[in-house]
Amino acid sequence: MDLSYSDEEKAFREEVRTFLKEKLPKDLSDKVAGSDGDDLTKDDMERWHAILNEQGWLVPNWPKKFGGAEWNAVQRHIFEEEAAAANAPRIVPFGFSMLAPVLQKFGSQEQNDYWLPRMLNGDDWWCQGYSEPGAGSDLASLKTTAVKNEAGTHYVVNGQKTWTTLGQHANMIFCLVRTDKDVKQQEGISFLLIDMDTPGIEVRPIILLDGTHEVNEVWFTDVEVPVENLVGEENKGWTYAKYLLTHERTNIAGVGFSQAGLNTVKRLAKSEMAGGKPLIQNPHFAARVAQVEIDLKAMATTNLRIISKAAAGSAPGVEASMLKVKGTVIRQEINDLARRAVGSYAMPFASEAVEGSNAGLPDPLGAGPVAAKYFNNRKLSIFGGSNEIQRGIIAKVSMQG
């Protein structure tokens, strides 16, 4: 074992740093600082995707034959660390790191040839249509139906999806739909790619508690989807969905975000005064910060251990669940520290979505909307398979074999 970075890895880090310094637009990093980038517009996100794509770094996880960089685990970790430290926007994951691996593993040649380049060029913006009002943790109970028409050319889709993140920006949605009602729940589900401009689709916003619009309801009424848009085999969708979820979960560990968040906490606590001294010198506050920093250090290494293992071939199983739980708990604790750090200035409502603009808000500390972020990030332990569900998986796998 060797925990120090090799010369090659150090050189790679330099390369990433230089790239970020030269190519990351300042207006984007300014937005990301303090808010994790929740107020980025579609245009902002697409701009960053295009810059990364030009560099060949938009999809480091993809194999080379599909246009990916095929970075190893350590390289990905280094990039994540540097990108977060530089306040780079996150890469919107739905197409690049959720759908793409499924297509690459289970999709047809034609599907890969058509959809993957469009994803890279920014022709398509994908969102994820899994959850439904009655099917959250119990995803397999989903009810949205897809029935083949008589000609056998199209599926006709009816039902409702919910919590569709950034669906308002998307022109494509990948959906789990029920194609057979008469078998065990998991065995009647298929994986469909649906063009959101098809007649019969309606997208309605859901406003979250911090005033942001990031999720939506998506309604389907007699929506016709060409059969070519079925991924893999009919009724095998659950297998693909589970494969996708392990990718979703590794992403959720968010080591880089936590590191950046911790830096923000420290910065705020240096300028905020408590009892006549900078807050960072307050033993109580300092102890809390140290505690979470110690947890984060270990988690970063856990993360590296797990992704190296995955890179060596074995798919992360229960480890992905562990990472999801620990990663989200740590990030939420950091969000809590940030809101505490700013004292009374946590109280103003800083949401752009509701107020129209942040102008006029008092922000003597450069705090940004830290309390709004704290509330928004309650989602981390709910989505992508809630932390309770992850704990259930860990227990089941480790105790019942």
Next chain:
Amino acid sequence: MNFDLTEERQMLQDTLRRFLRDRYDTATRNTILESDTGMSKEIWAELAELGVIGALFTEEQGGFGGKGFDIAVVFEELGRAGVVEPFLDTAVLGGGLVADLGDESQLALVEEVIGGTSQMAFAHGEPSSRYDLNRVQTTAKTEGDDIVLNGHKAVVVNAEAADHIVVSARESGDRDDEAGISLFLVPADTKGVTVQGYALLAGGRAAEVMLDDVRLPASARLGKAGEAYAAIEARIAAANVAQCAETLGAMETATHLTKDYLMTRKQFGRPIGTFQALAFRMSDLLIEMEQARSAVINAAGHLEGDRKTRESNISATKNLMGRAGRLVAEDSIQLHGGIAMTQEYELAHIAKRIVMADHRFGDTDHHLERFIALAAA
């Protein structure tokens, strides 16, 4: 010992609870939250009529209560319904300070407050004071018969709506001295007062209040020059009783909503409350609720005690409420899943009220340290 409410307080509680259940539903509140003023004049008038404000003042002051338990009863109900109207700022803080220190002509204002026709605010905190009550850098200089105020007051709740703002300022001493701080009753339209308002995350509005050569007659001073600290501390204690009781009420609503949801929401073919992982967490919330109720009783029951008893109970309570409140708010959201994250659902608002209460009058950490310091003193 007797833990029952007096008959009068019980009646007040019943009346208030019924009124708010009928008149302050989620849809009404959401409309109020989205309005420019962040409050409803009609609701204010009706609640004043019901005696909500009168209950916060003693008989000598023109009310019919004013004790810790009166404050607790009122605010628990306001918290239960998630009321965003600034009763705490107008009555307990602004009106309360005038009632405590005002001379005869100033006391006329208390009557208006009780009648529901006047709005007030207390401008005390400053950008670098955090939760320390003694750190006042705003200055009050005597010039002939006048007093001139200069400074910046931070996150002053209800400043925009207030007709009068009680402003603290230093007449002598160093930045962190308790001695030397005075209070002034400032009409909001006084020249040199700038109010830069904004909405609050948990509802209502606040403002940065800039004092730029604000010239007042000496008669604007409340009480004696440089001796306001004790009154401020006592009023903040009352405000903490109000804030903690409000949080208790909000926590009760959060736990009720969660309990109901656990019994109705089905996943995997059964109510999610039948999963032990969730049932046990619900039990923990219920245990913490009992702790929170006791803590509020401790604070309310010692509000009229000597300073050290009062303050150590206040700090103990505020610390516990911060911890229990965070647990209840976070777990209520978690146990609900996605639905609790939506602005429209009542819990979202309630959870924000609970957590944001930690940012007024000192958070969990601040009061932990204060509790230790008071014990050592």
